Amino acid sequence: FLDFLISMDPLAVLLRRSFVFKVVPMLNPDGVINGCYRCNLAGVDLNRQWSTPNARHPTIFRTRSLLQQLKERGPVALYVDLHGHSRKMDAFTFACEPSQQQKNCLPFSRERVRIFPLLLSKRNQGFNLATCTYKVLQAKEGAARVTAATELGVSNSYTLEASMAGSSAGYHFTRQDYETLGRDIGKALGDSLLESEEDLMRDVAEALAVKRICQHKQARKSK
DSSP, rough: OOOHHTTTTTTHHHHHHHOOOOOOOOOHHHTTTOOOOOBBBBBGGGGSSSOOOOOTTTHHHHHHHHHHHHHSSOOOOEEEEEEESSSSSEEEEEOOOOOOOTTSSSSSTGGGGGGHHHHHOOOOOOTTTOOOOSSSOOTTTSSSHHHHIIIIISSSSEEEEEEESBOOOOOOSSSSHHHHHHHHHHHHHHHHSSSSSSHHHHOOOOOOOHHHHHHHHHHHHOO
C-alpha cells in the first residue's frame, strides 16, 4: 500500500492531493514479536478494547485518541484495520451496517458501507465480496471498526482480513499476493474519487440485487 501511495501512479498522485494518510504499522508489537498475534503480553485481545482502552493497552488508547482528534478537525474518509485470518479463505471485509435503531442517528446507510468492498472486489482477484460481513455482532462491539463507526462517526470503517492460508480458488497466498492487495486498496480508494456517487450507489444496488437472487436460489435448492 505504501509503495503504491508514494508512487507516481496517477491514482496515487490523486490520493495524495485529496487525503491526509495516517498509517500505524502495528498495534500489537510486543505480542507479535513473541509469536502471539491475537493478544498482547498482558493476555488481552486488543481488538476488543477500543470502547474503553486503558493503561493495559496503550497502543489502542493512543490510536483511538488520534482518531478522535482527527475527527474533531474534520471528516475522516476511511478507517481500515488490517488483519490476518487464521480460518477463513480469501480476503474480505467486516463492516458496520447501521441497525434499525441506528439508522436515524448514524450519518451513513447500508448501501454506503458497501461501496469500498465492491470497488476492491473489482480490483483484486483474491478479494471475495460474497464473504464480506456488514452486521455488527454484540461480541465484536469493542472492535476498532465498530468504535470508529458508532462512537466516532466514521462511515467507511472496516476490518480488512486476508487469509493466512490462501484463496478458495485453490492456491496459497504469497507475499506478492498480499502486496498486490495493499496496492489495490489504494487503487479502490482512488476509484471512489473518479466515479460519481450516483454511479457508485447504482453499482451497490445491482450487487445487492444479485446477492438476493443467489440467496433465493439457494433457499429453493435446500427445500
